Amino acid sequence: xxxxxxxxxxxxxxxxxxxxxxxxxxxxxxxxxxxxxxxxxxxxxxxxxxxxxxxxxxxxxxxxxxxxxxxxxxxxxxxxxxxxxxxxxxxxxxxxxxxxxxxxxxxxxxxxxxxxxxxxxxxxxxxxxxxxxxxxxxxxxxxxxxxxxxxxxxxxxxxxxxxxxxxxxxxxxxxxxxxxxxxxxxxxxxxxxxxxxxxxxxxxxxxxxxxxxxxxxxxxxxxxxxxxxxxxxxxxxxxxxxxxxx
Amino acid sequence: xxxxxxxxxxxxxxxxxxxxxxxxxxxxxxxxxxxxxxxxxxxxxxxxxxxxxxxxxxxxxxxxxxxxxxxxxxxxxxxxxxxxxxxxxxxxxxxxxxxxxxxxxxxxxxxxxxxxxxxxxxxxxxxxxxxxxxxxxxxxxxxxxxxxxxxxxxxxxxxxxxxxxxxxxxxxxxxxxxxxxxxxxxxxxxxxxxxxxxxxxxxxxxxxxxxxxxxxxxxxxxxxxxxxxxxxxxxxxxxxxxxxxxxxxxxxxxx
Numbered sequence: 001x002x003x004x005x006x007x008x009x010x011x012x013x014x015x016x017x018x019x020x021x022x023x024x025x026x027x028x029x030x031x032x033x034x035x036x037x038x039x040x041x042x043x044x045x046x047x048x049x050x051x052x053x054x055x056x057x058x059x060x061x062x063x064x065x066x067x068x069x070x071x072x073x074x075x076x077x078x079x080x081x082x083x084x085x086x087x088x089x090x091x092x093x094x095x096x097x098x099x100x101x102x103x104x105x106x107x108x109x110x111x112x113x114x115x116x117x118x119x120x121x122x123x124x125x126x127x128x129x130x131x132x133x134x135x136x137x138x139x140x141x142x143x144x145x146x147x148x149x150x151x152x153x154x155x156x157x158x159x160x161x162x163x164x165x166x167x168x169x170x171x172x173x174x175x176x177x178x179x180x181x182x183x184x185x186x187x188x189x190x191x192x193x194x195x196x197x198x199x200x201x202x203x204x205x206x207x208x209x210x211x212x213x214x215x216x217x218x219x220x221x222x223x224x225x226x227x228x229x230x231x232x233x234x235x236x237x238x239x240x241x242x243x244x245x246x
Numbered sequence: 247x248x249x250x251x252x253x254x255x256x257x258x259x260x261x262x263x264x265x266x267x268x269x270x271x272x273x274x275x276x277x278x279x280x281x282x283x284x285x286x287x288x289x290x291x292x293x294x295x296x297x298x299x300x301x302x303x304x305x306x307x308x309x310x311x312x313x314x315x316x317x318x319x320x321x322x323x324x325x326x327x328x329x330x331x332x333x334x335x336x337x338x339x340x341x342x343x344x345x346x347x348x349x350x351x352x353x354x355x356x357x358x359x360x361x362x363x364x365x366x367x368x369x370x371x372x373x374x375x376x377x378x379x380x381x382x383x384x385x386x387x388x389x390x391x392x393x394x395x396x397x398x399x400x401x402x403x404x405x406x407x408x409x410x411x412x413x414x415x416x417x418x419x420x421x422x423x424x425x426x427x428x429x430x431x432x433x434x435x436x437x438x439x440x441x442x443x444x445x446x447x448x449x450x451x452x453x454x455x456x457x458x459x460x461x462x463x464x465x466x467x468x469x470x471x472x473x474x475x476x477x478x479x480x481x482x483x484x485x486x487x488x489x490x491x492x493x494x495x496x497x498x499x500x501x
Contacts, residue, residue, distance in 0.1 A: 011500070048324045051500045070326045077324035083317035085257035092256060099249040100325055140321070150324075 001026050001148065001179050002047065007056035009042055009203075016042040017053070018203040024181070024196075026147075029174050031190045032183040033227065034200035040183045041080065043200070044150050047181075048077055060148070073103055076146040080153045082137035084125035090136055091121035094143070101144050108145040111138055114165045130157045138166055142173075149173060149180045155189045167193055187224040194223065199230075247335045250322070254339025258311075264347050267303055271295075271351025276359075285360040286451055292352065293368055293447050297440055300348065300375040302404040308340050308383030309400040313393040320501050330493045333384070337489065341380045348372050364450040367474075371443035374481040378439045379404070381488040388495045411438045428466075436476075439484045446477045 002024040009017040017039045024030055032040045045051040047058055049065055049072065058065050065071050084093050094117075098107070112118070115135045125133070134157045141149060149170070155163045170193050174180055184190055197214060199206045207230065215221065218229040258264055278291045315336070322332055353369050382403055390396035415434060419427055435441045 045501070050320060050323055052498060069328050072324060073326040075324065077321070079317060079321055079324075081317050082321070083315075084321075085254070085315060085318060087257045087260035088253065092253065096249060096253045097325070100322070100327065103326070137321075 001061060003059040003062075004043075004047075005057050005059075007043070007046060007053050007058065009039075009046060009051060009053045015203045017046070020056070020200075020203075020205050022198065022205070022208060024179055026177045026179050027174060028195050029170065029180040029182065029193050030196045030198055031194040031223075032181060032198050032200065033187075034206075037202075038200040039203040040200055041152060042203075044152055044181065044183065047150065048072065048075065073101070073144070074147045076141035076144060076149045078137045078141035078149075078151045078154055080156075082133040084133070084136070086124065086126040088125050089122050090117060090125065090128070093125065093136065094121070094139070097140055097143065104144040106145065108142050109139075111135075111142050111166070111169055114169070115139060115162060131159060131162070134158055135162060142169065147178055149178060151180065151182045153184055154182060155184060155186055163189065187227065188222075191223045197223075197227075199227070247331050247338075250327075250332065250335035251339045251342070254336055255343055258340060258343035259346070261343075263307060264343055267307070267344075268347040268351040271299070271348065272355055275352050275355040279355070279359045285362065286364070288360065289356075289364055289368055289447070289451065292356065293371075293444065296352065296368065296372045296375065297444055298408060300372055301379045301408055301440055302401075304344050304376045304379035305383045305386075305400045305404045306397070307344065308380040309386055309396055310393075311340055312336070312383060312387035313396055316501070323501060329496055333388075333493055333496050334489065337380065337384050337492075341377050344376045344380060345373050348376055364447065367447050367450045370478075371446045371481075374446075374478075374485070375439060375443050378481060378484045378488075381485050381492070385488040385492045385495075388492045388499055407438050407440045411441070415441075436480045439481060442477045442480050442484070446474060446481075449473045449477075 002022075004020060004022040007017050007020040008015070020039075020043065032043065034040055042051055046053050047060075047065075049069065060071050060074065063071065088096070094112070098104075115138070117135065117139060120128075120132070125136075128136070134154075138151075138154060138158075141151065151170075154166055154170075158166065167189065170180055170182075174193070174195075180193075182190065182194070194211050196208065196210050198208045211223070211226075214226050214230065218226050220226045220229055274295055275292060278295070279288045281288070281291075319332065319336065323329060349369070352372060356365050356368070383400060386396050386399045386403065390399060415431070415438075418434070419431065435445065
């Protein structure tokens with residue numbers, strides 16, 4: 001569904017993505033992992049067309065996305081930081097997005113109801129807590145039932161109840177044959193929902209494997225243990241230490 | 247595009263800075279007009295206030311607004327929208343909001359107090375300044391990645407056009423005073439939107455000579471009509487060209 005070939009992005013001298021090739025299919029939940037500054041967000045933004053890659057191509061459903069914009073109707077994006085115009089209410093933001101996406105007639109309002117958004121929809125965005133803003137972002141990502149979900153740190157700042165609700169929703173969408181890309185530093189949140197792991201480091205692709213494979217290779221059950229074991233095997237000790245911090 | 251403009255307007259018309267800006271303009275307008283009974287003098291004071299306030303407020307407020315809504319811009323750009331549409335819609339929203347504030351603050355009181363052709367040109371030049379300086383703010387926003395640097399650039403741009411440019415112009419006149427500099431000077435004035443706005447109003451008043459070199463020159467070399475048309479065309483260019491450059495740069499920008 002998403003095909004990335006030899007993607008390279010340089011910011012001035014800094015190589016954020018270095019010759020990355022990946023292939024994602026329907027029904028997968030892919031966890032993008034890696035330390036801060038390893039290029040996860042740059043990869044996500046390249047797929048969304050927010051960052052324009054220097055070299056390489058990205059194809060979605062066989063069509064290159066370069067200079068295109070309508071392919072984004074298939075993507076639901078939940079950004080890492082959700083900041084909205086201060087004086088708009090939650091209701092207005094949702095209505096605005098609906099008006100922008102006139103192509104979509106059927107809305108998936110499961111999360112809106114699950115998070116009990118209608119009860120707070122008259123509140124202005126300025127007055128909201130970080131967690132509530134995050135909930136709004138999540139609702140917007142799922143609202144137009146896209147084929148691909150790109151979730152950047154979705155559970156950061158959410159309370160346990162909301163976090164579980166979002167995870168259940170992700171599992172459900174995956175069962176519907178959607179493709180889901182997640183970055184998160186909270187590995188325990190990814191445990192039940194991930195099917196594949198992509199590990200990036202300093203812009204390079206270190207590994208792209210299914211969770212089952214990794215479990216077999218490392219003999220571990222939990223994701224944080226798996227990652228730790230892999231990092232221990234392939235790399236100096238400080239990476240292991242680094243990962244355990246999360 | 248219309249949707250984005252509409253919601254940016256919703257947001258901005260509730261914005262405290264915009265409301266305060268309109269109120270301050272209204273207070274100044276009313277107090278200035280209460281001071282003398284001569285309509286032309288009142289208009290001149292209002293002109294000076296417009297030339298001083300509108301550029302700096304427009305460019306600063308727009309720059310800050312653009313930088314503050316980076317995350318929202320990002321979210322909207324993840325929707326199926328063209329980048330250009332998104333950028334110009336955001337510009338339109340903010341330009342309309344600032345124009346409404348200007349019209350409410352200066353336009354309404356001035357039209358009630360003394361309504362003449364010159365009043366209209368004052369409003370036109372104020373609106374043009376709003377459009378031009380928010381377009382420049384948009385250009386600054388796409389050129390700079392960092393908010394602090396962007397705001398710095400906005401302040402420098404505003405000061406350059408409101409204060410520094412006239413100083414440079416004077417030193418130019420002074421150092422080339424042995425040559426006929428009148429015609430090159432006309433060209434130079436077109437490089438400053440604030441001067442253009444001043445000239446546009448002055449051509450309607452009979453005090454052009456009192457308001458410095460540029461006004462006198464315009465009056466002398468072009469009649470009121472040609473002069474006005476020329477300045478309006480120049481100001482249109484000042485609005486459109488930054489927008490075109492901004493849209494081009496934005497197409498390739500990493501967000």
